[in-house]
Amino acid sequence: MKKISPGKKTRFWRAFRRQWDLQLMVLPAIVVLILFSYLPMSGIIIAFKDFTFRKGIFGSDWVGLKHFQSIITDPFVHRALYNTVMLSLLRLAIVFPAPLIFALMLNEMRFPRLKRVYQTMSYLPYFVSWAIVCAMVPVWLAPNTGFVNSLLQFFGIIKEPVAFLSEPGYFYGLTIILELWKSIGFSAIIYLAAIAGIDQEQYEAAMIDGASKFQKMRYITIPSIRGTVSLLFILSISGILGGNFDVSYLLGNGGNISRSEILQTYNYHMGIIQGRFSYATMVGLMLGVVALAFLLIGNAVIKKLTKTSGLF
Amino acid sequence: MMKTTAARRNPNRIRQRRGEAVFEVIVFIVLTLIILFLVYPFYNCLILAFNDGQDALNPGIYLYPRMFSMENILKAVQIEGMASAAFMSVTRTIIGTVLSILVCAMFGYAVSKPGLKLRSLYMVIAMIPMFFSGGMIPSFLNIRNLGLYDNFLVYILPTLFSTFYAIIFLATYREVPPSLEESAILDGANQFTIFYRIIMPISKPTIAAISVFTAVGHWNSWMDTMLYTGKKTINTLAYMFSRLIFQTQYLQSLMESSDNEIGMKLYGATSTSIMVGAMVIATLPIAIIYPFFQKHFAKGVMIGSIKG
Numbered sequence: 001m002k003k004i005s006p007g008k009k010t011r012f013w014r015a016f017r018r019q020w021d022l023q024l025m026v027l028p029a030i031v032v033l034i035l036f037s038y039l040p041m042s043g044i045i046i047a048f049k050d051f052t053f054r055k056g057i058f059g060s061d062w063v064g065l066k067h068f069q070s071i072i073t074d075p076f077v078h079r080a081l082y083n084t085v086m087l088s089l090l091r092l093a094i095v096f097p098a099p100l101i102f103a104l105m106l107n108e109m110r111f112p113r114l115k116r117v118y119q120t121m122s123y124l125p126y127f128v129s130w131a132i133v134c135a136m137v138p139v140w141l142a143p144n145t146g147f148v149n150s151l152l153q154f155f156g157i158i159k160e161p162v163a164f165l166s167e168p169g170y171f172y173g174l175t176i177i178l179e180l181w182k183s184i185g186f187s188a189i190i191y192l193a194a195i196a197g198i199d200q201e202q203y204e205a206a207m208i209d210g211a212s213k214f215q216k217m218r219y220i221t222i223p224s225i226r227g228t229v230s231l232l233f234i235l236s237i238s239g240i241l242g243g244n245f246d247v248s249y250l251l252g253n254g255g256n257i258s259r260s261e262i263l264q265t266y267n268y269h270m271g272i273i274q275g276r277f278s279y280a281t282m283v284g285l286m287l288g289v290v291a292l293a294f295l296l297i298g299n300a301v302i303k304k305l306t307k308t309s310g311l312f
Numbered sequence: 313m314m315k316t317t318a319a320r321r322n323p324n325r326i327r328q329r330r331g332e333a334v335f336e337v338i339v340f341i342v343l344t345l346i347i348l349f350l351v352y353p354f355y356n357c358l359i360l361a362f363n364d365g366q367d368a369l370n371p372g373i374y375l376y377p378r379m380f381s382m383e384n385i386l387k388a389v390q391i392e393g394m395a396s397a398a399f400m401s402v403t404r405t406i407i408g409t410v411l412s413i414l415v416c417a418m419f420g421y422a423v424s425k426p427g428l429k430l431r432s433l434y435m436v437i438a439m440i441p442m443f444f445s446g447g448m449i450p451s452f453l454n455i456r457n458l459g460l461y462d463n464f465l466v467y468i469l470p471t472l473f474s475t476f477y478a479i480i481f482l483a484t485y486r487e488v489p490p491s492l493e494e495s496a497i498l499d500g501a502n503q504f505t506i507f508y509r510i511i512m513p514i515s516k517p518t519i520a521a522i523s524v525f526t527a528v529g530h531w532n533s534w535m536d537t538m539l540y541t542g543k544k545t546i547n548t549l550a551y552m553f554s555r556l557i558f559q560t561q562y563l564q565s566l567m568e569s570s571d572n573e574i575g576m577k578l579y580g581a582t583s584t585s586i587m588v589g590a591m592v593i594a595t596l597p598i599a600i601i602y603p604f605f606q607k608h609f610a611k612g613v614m615i616g617s618i619k620g
Contacts, residue, residue, distance in 0.1 A: 012429065016430075019425075019428065019429065019503075021503035021504055022422040022425060022428055022503050023428075023429070023430075024504075025418035025419065025421060025503065025504075026419055026422045026423065026428075028414075028418065028419075028472065028473070029415050029416070029418070029419035029434075029438070029472075029473045030434065030437060032415065032472045032473040033437055033438065033441060033473060035454075036451075036454070036469065036470040037440075037441035037445065037446070038441075039454050039458075040445065040446025040450040040451040040454045041444070041445070041446040042446075043446055043449075043450030043451075043453055043454055044446055046449075046453075057453060057457070102346065105339050105342060105343055106343065108336070108339050109343060110336055110340070118343060118344075118347050121347055121350060121351050122346075122350055124350065124351065124354070124599065124602070125350055125354075127532075127602055128354075128532070128595055128598060129531070129533075129550040129553065129594075130532070130534075131532070131534040131550040131551065131554040131557075132532075132550065132553045132591050132594055132595060134553075134554070134557050135553040135554070135556045135557045135560060135587070135591055136353065136357050136591055137557075138557065138560045138561050139356075139357060139360065139560065139584065139588055140356065144371055145368065145370070145371045145373075147352075147353075147356050147374055150371055150372075150374070165561065181349065181353075184346075184350070185350060212331065212332060213332050213335055213336075214335065245535070250554055251557070253558075253561060264448070267447070267448055267449065268448060271448065271449040272448075272449075272452065272539065277449050277453065280448070280449045281447065281449045281450060284446075284447030284448055284449060284450075285447065288444060292443060292444060295443060
């Protein structure tokens, strides 16, 4: 055995062993991450192979960009991509800003006790599973007995009952309304917390200067929470582009498939139902890359616009 | 006092305050409409669940049950597989939440120590999956390769660690003054003892908040059942409902199209009502529990948002 003076390596191991208990605490998390996050990432290579169960992930034959080429010419991918992008844009324009407006309005409400009741009620939809929500939707939208059709007829918006679920033209609207309904109250919590953290002296000073409520909102509240808004924007970009598998899958049917099919549901149908694993993995890979690109672009844009640090 | 003198001096001020009153009334009305929009759909299902199924064939049940009946609820409990699915959901929620809190909290605690060796490596390993994942198919194949397909553990193991919750724990434990642990270290206690005896008790609010999120996630999860299981014995409640959607749509098309066949129509109507009863039963635990946890999760979101 060679005799060496305690070098960098041995010093490291000695310190490592001394904190064995802390290292052991990290271990379960790292094992879970490797098994369920990093192992699947390595499985992405089957996008460049012809996967068969018999040969396994690493044994299957390489085919290069074959699947990428067939995706480019697949009209169903084009349709799914179009729907994914359109829904993402609608989400950015409507679902993202809505909680901010809701929070600003709640903040302006006079009666504190009613305000708290309203706020509590507004989170409720967030805690109900998409599976149950989407199971209730056909009941709400039933042409003869559902309350939505009755209400719209009562106000004269429609004359005849509409079968909302089987008409492709209503699917975008339905998805956006459901997402809005489910998340508006919960997402508002963060904005309300940010508003509560604003220095009250600014409002007092504004009041002495005779600023109206609206001016206070415009010139104090909104600028003060700009950082929170841009941070949430970056954090939600990848989720927004990620699409909503739950609604598109659970409420998608033969009638509305031309608008309800998004990349995620196409991925599922190709991979799990039809067993075209390699092809579906390529679809998923493209989706992941596009989402990552959007995240980086969004981060750069926000950095430029708000002169904040962004996420990274 | 000051306001009135200011108002007397400046007539514009009065007009402005009248404008503000109008503004407040509008805010109140709009908010009330939003809350109705958020809550009424549930209420609609609630009254339908307590209404006679055949009677519900006729429209007009919007404010209260027209023909009160407990039958839907009683029959919903007896739907085949419902009881075992409820048992699975409860079991996975309890086991999954407890273990996941332990894994996330321990990670957050260890990483909150600046002297932890390999600390930044661990952080990078935890952060990357937040932005990039293997996707549905590689995950599916991975679960099969690990032998977890059709195994109850598939509900527990993959969701044990969440980077987001671990970061919230990390933010909480950073605030703990080191003096709290010093006497325990002098007594020769190891970090597990300190974690269990000192750290866990003082972080109860964070643990409560994250428990609520994790438990709700488990209770509501249905995709893992669809992707990773094939046998009915480990079905969960949320998954049962994801199947009911297709059944409800089918039954409704039956009701709409079969004007002449009264029998079919009645069958469709009563079955739909029973399903609505089941949905109400599955939502009720959350609706009952959540006002009690409300303040905890609001706090949890705030901690998370500050650290972002």
